Amino acid sequence: MTENLNVFAVRTLTQKEYFAPGHRACQGCAEVLAVRLVAKALGRNVIVSNATGCMEIVSSPLPFTSWRVPWFHVAFENTAAVASGVEAGLKALMRKRRIPRKKIISLAMAGDGGTADIGLQALSGALERGHDMIYICTDNEAYMNTGIQRSSSTPFGASTTTSPVGKVKMGQITWKKNMPAIAAAHNIPYVATACPSYPIDLVQKVKKAAAIEGPAYIHILSVCPTGWRSAPELSIKLGRLAVETGVFPLYEVENGKYHLSMDFPKLKPIREYIKLQGRFRHLTDDLIEEIEKRVQKEYEALKERAKQGV
Amino acid sequence: MGKRVGMEVSIAAAEAVKQCNVDVVSAYPITPQTHIVEHLSEIVANGELDAEFFCVESEHSALSVCVGSEAVGARSFTCTSAQGLALLSEITYIVSGLRLPIVMIVANRTLSAPLSIWNDHSDAMMIRDCGWIQYFVENGQEVYDHVFISYRTAEDREVLFPAIINMDGFTLSHVIEPIELIEQEKIDQFLSPYQPLYSLHPDHPVTMGAFALPSIFAETKKAQEVALCSSMPKILEVWKAFGDLTGRYYRPIETYQAEGADTLLITMGSFGETASVAVDQMRAEGRSVGLVKIRLWRPFPFDDFKNAVKGAKHLVVIDRAVSVGGPKGPVASEVKSALYGMEGHPAIYDFVAGISGRDVAPIDFIKMVDKAKIEIEEGNQEGYELYGVRE
Amino acid sequence: MTKPESEWTWKELPVGNVVLEPGNASQYRTGDWKTLKPILNKDLCIHCGLCYIFCPDMAYNLSEEGYFIADLFYCKGCGICAKECPTGAITMVMEEEEK
Numbered sequence: 001m002t003e004n005l006n007v008f009a010v011r012t013l014t015q016k017e018y019f020a021p022g023h024r025a026c027q028g029c030a031e032v033l034a035v036r037l038v039a040k041a042l043g044r045n046v047i048v049s050n051a052t053g054c055m056e057i058v059s060s061p062l063p064f065t066s067w068r069v070p071w072f073h074v075a076f077e078n079t080a081a082v083a084s085g086v087e088a089g090l091k092a093l094m095r096k097r098r099i100p101r102k103k104i105i106s107l108a109m110a111g112d113g114g115t116a117d118i119g120l121q122a123l124s125g126a127l128e129r130g131h132d133m134i135y136i137c138t139d140n141e142a143y144m145n146t147g148i149q150r151s152s153s154t155p156f157g158a159s160t161t162t163s164p165v166g167k168v169k170m171g172q173i174t175w176k177k178n179m180p181a182i183a184a185a186h187n188i189p190y191v192a193t194a195c196p197s198y199p200i201d202l203v204q205k206v207k208k209a210a211a212i213e214g215p216a217y218i219h220i221l222s223v224c225p226t227g228w229r230s231a232p233e234l235s236i237k238l239g240r241l242a243v244e245t246g247v248f249p250l251y252e253v254e255n256g257k258y259h260l261s262m263d264f265p266k267l268k269p270i271r272e273y274i275k276l277q278g279r280f281r282h283l284t285d286d287l288i289e290e291i292e293k294r295v296q297k298e299y300e301a302l303k304e305r306a307k308q309g310v
Numbered sequence: 311m312g313k314r315v316g317m318e319v320s321i322a323a324a325e326a327v328k329q330c331n332v333d334v335v336s337a338y339p340i341t342p343q344t345h346i347v348e349h350l351s352e353i354v355a356n357g358e359l360d361a362e363f364f365c366v367e368s369e370h371s372a373l374s375v376c377v378g379s380e381a382v383g384a385r386s387f388t389c390t391s392a393q394g395l396a397l398l399s400e401i402t403y404i405v406s407g408l409r410l411p412i413v414m415i416v417a418n419r420t421l422s423a424p425l426s427i428w429n430d431h432s433d434a435m436m437i438r439d440c441g442w443i444q445y446f447v448e449n450g451q452e453v454y455d456h457v458f459i460s461y462r463t464a465e466d467r468e469v470l471f472p473a474i475i476n477m478d479g480f481t482l483s484h485v486i487e488p489i490e491l492i493e494q495e496k497i498d499q500f501l502s503p504y505q506p507l508y509s510l511h512p513d514h515p516v517t518m519g520a521f522a523l524p525s526i527f528a529e530t531k532k533a534q535e536v537a538l539c540s541s542m543p544k545i546l547e548v549w550k551a552f553g554d555l556t557g558r559y560y561r562p563i564e565t566y567q568a569e570g571a572d573t574l575l576i577t578m579g580s581f582g583e584t585a586s587v588a589v590d591q592m593r594a595e596g597r598s599v600g601l602v603k604i605r606l607w608r609p610f611p612f613d614d615f616k617n618a619v620k621g622a623k624h625l626v627v628i629d630r631a632v633s634v635g636g637p638k639g640p641v642a643s644e645v646k647s648a649l650y651g652m653e654g655h656p657a658i659y660d661f662v663a664g665i666s667g668r669d670v671a672p673i674d675f676i677k678m679v680d681k682a683k684i685e686i687e688e689g690n691q692e693g694y695e696l697y698g699v700r701e
Numbered sequence: 702m703t704k705p706e707s708e709w710t711w712k713e714l715p716v717g718n719v720v721l722e723p724g725n726a727s728q729y730r731t732g733d734w735k736t737l738k739p740i741l742n743k744d745l746c747i748h749c750g751l752c753y754i755f756c757p758d759m760a761y762n763l764s765e766e767g768y769f770i771a772d773l774f775y776c777k778g779c780g781i782c783a784k785e786c787p788t789g790a791i792t793m794v795m796e797e798e799e800k
Contacts, residue, residue: 086381
């Protein structure tokens, strides 16, 4: 909440950009904004392994790159494995004195499909092996790069090209997979959720993840105007509403202990969030109420965990 | 002369990986490759090799970890078989496109279904076109030697391609053979530490793995293909240097009693040794039969192969994989395309033999030569059959 | 300047198609995607930098006078800056209305 009060806080961030302009992301893409902020937070001593997806495509059309730091794309489902290899290779080379010893962060980045679906196994393996790396999931809640197909991270009720609204079905019929909880179940030292609508919070979490030894997982909600069928200028507002309605709470799990980054005595009505998005246009009052109940229940459970410090 | 010791071939392979001072080993267990990984993990656990060792959650990740480590400049190793190779096959094409000189041993095994853990070449044939240098070795000594040869060749600035050492599962991986070990000083002389042309490091930020639009993709593939074919002189040069070091000289195509022979058996992998016994027997009977062994599968040594079979009337190709619905066995189709348009080229009879590890003894090679002779003389110039199948 | 992909021959490509010039995508103009462009009313600007930090296209730079100004070479006209400006100092106007 402090963030909203102090609009000048952003002036404390570095003006250096490690992700260059001229990238080909859509108008109002909050995912690319998240990537920009992550790059800002980590600075130059990083090696980025990027899964196939929007961020890979918009930033690396041969012979061009938006990246001013070393960047690597291999495939869709193996980013966590690649980033763990980067970490392992650096470790071996430094130990064997073949390259100078210094802190170089191995960062893995993937979308929700590359994380919660096809990349889950490689991610679980890398987290279990305990590599000193950061894994960032930029979650725009569907396969946007291939044309808005549903993923296991698509929220209930959302219409996508493979969870369309039909005569008998009302969009996505399953509830969003809880990726941060899955990451936390690996007993890694740091898990957090973030959203570029709260840039200072996001940058701080990324810096914290970088400072921690061992695997860190950050799940970033990334508003996608193209896939969510929302106005491009609303991308920041929508991210804020996702947090304020309890749809996407901001929290950290440090060594297993939950901590809410910002708490709301009263959540905003979910309708405020839903009504701005074409993907939810078809939802009936009953369905909106069902979603709201579930969101509230999960938010309360999260709050309880944070209160009990477990 | 190095020490000659009896050891399991998988252990010899692991020892060679150790002697290459590999930085990262990442693998997933699969029969019949397991002994290599097990022994490597012991070597690392005993501090005999200073490497990061990971037994990861799948073959796909095993190679992916190596891709990450190789890209930062660390010498990386993995090994697999059959289903594991199938699972990681996606990444093999990417590794060669990225020009990362990873070395991988494939303990060749049958691809399912039905599930079979035994040996043939169906796994290797699946990734025939993946753009790696691909060796097929014949015995334990060749496995051991080719680990050094592969790293030196692959990491050469004029090559920069990954390499696969195909060794027959069980037939080689699980047998004890006399292996002449090379002194470490000699290895250090032969193989310098890896110095990547480009690597991922913040001091010189590069982008690796950019995507290509149709307007530039074809150029990237041409560059890759030309580079692999142009690496042939280096492949030969490294073999020569290795021969000068150890006295063991290797060539892309090896011949045995082939000079002036009317009939030539064509084999790849460990069948070469069995076939040579059959050739000796047939020669003793006064028959004009020789043997041609393909050691380098990719880049395919077309010229060497043509020279090796020049003058022969019959070629009896022994394939170890079925190309279902395709142009018969994969080695035979390679042979045919090598000889296409060659004046007076020999008749080619193709047997698929010993799939899923079914035993093929010297007598079987003799039977195949006999059968081919009859068929060819009866006018069947392009015969094909699965040898020894019960009707 | 890196030449466009359609002008590269196969012989010119670096080994493994590595891109050797960091951030060379910055020569690519994304500014012509827009229909609306941001206009800053300097009288209302409080120099907070929200326009700068929320811009997904890194279009905003700090000028010598201390204002964040959108570089129209990159600005795609999404309108986030105008929406998020706490004082309403930025308005989006049609490009052709420019005077």
